[in-house]
Amino acid sequence: xxxxxxxxxxxxxxxxxxxxxxxxxxxxxxxxxxxxxxxxxxxxxxxxxxxxxxxxxxxxxxxxxxxxxxxxxxxxxxxxxxxxxxxxxxxxxxxxxxxxxxxxxxxxxxxxxxxxxxxxxxxxxxxxxxxxxxxxxxxxxx
Numbered sequence: 001x002x003x004x005x006x007x008x009x010x011x012x013x014x015x016x017x018x019x020x021x022x023x024x025x026x027x028x029x030x031x032x033x034x035x036x037x038x039x040x041x042x043x044x045x046x047x048x049x050x051x052x053x054x055x056x057x058x059x060x061x062x063x064x065x066x067x068x069x070x071x072x073x074x075x076x077x078x079x080x081x082x083x084x085x086x087x088x089x090x091x092x093x094x095x096x097x098x099x100x101x102x103x104x105x106x107x108x109x110x111x112x113x114x115x116x117x118x119x120x121x122x123x124x125x126x127x128x129x130x131x132x133x134x135x136x137x138x139x140x141x142x
Contacts, residue, residue: 007099008099008101009052009054009063009099009100009101010101010102011100011101011102011103011106011107012065014067014068014069015065015066015067015068015106016065016066016067016068016070016071016074016106016107016108017063017064017065017066017089017100017102017106017107017108018063018064018066018074018078018085018107018108018110019061019062019063019064019089019090019098019100019107019108019109019110020061020062020064020109020110021059021060021061021090021110022059022060022061022062023059023060024110024111024112025082025112026081026082026083026110026112027062027083027110029081029129030077030078030081030083030110031051031062031064033077033080033081034049034064034074034077035049035051037077038070038073038074038077048066048067048070049064049065049066050064050065051063051064051065052065054098054099054100056090056095056098056099057090057092057095059090061090063100068106078110079113082112082113082114083110083111083112083113084110084111084112084113085108085109085110086108086109086110086111087104087105087107087108088104088107088108088109089102089107089109090109
């Protein structure tokens with residue numbers, strides 16, 4: 001996985017962009033599972049998986065860039081971790097625009113399917129689980 005700090009990003013043709021709030025339950029698990037199950041590091045598949053980090057409106061987000069042809073697999077995995085794709089990017093009136101320049105049909109924000117309680121302990125547990133998953137699957141080929 002290549003990770004870049006984002007100043008500004010223009011969407012590329014034939015790519016999709018998945019935007020996850022790093023403080024939303026499920027988003028860290030989603031990022032970790034997507035990388036290790038579909039784009040395992042040190043394989044050719046990893047070349048199609050790029051992650052950008054963006055700060056927006058006092059929040060920390062990731063943006064995953066994938067080939068548009070991989071949409072269905074990415075969406076299925078999102079549903080497994082209680083997330084859905086919502087067309088468009090984060091926006092708050094009166095703030096600067098989100099740093100991804102894209103049309104709503106190529107960028108999607110990850111949102112809950114069913115709302116979870118906002119519990120800091122559960123979020124910390126999710127980070128620990130993602131770290132454990134990464135260690136266990138680091139050398140597993142896809």
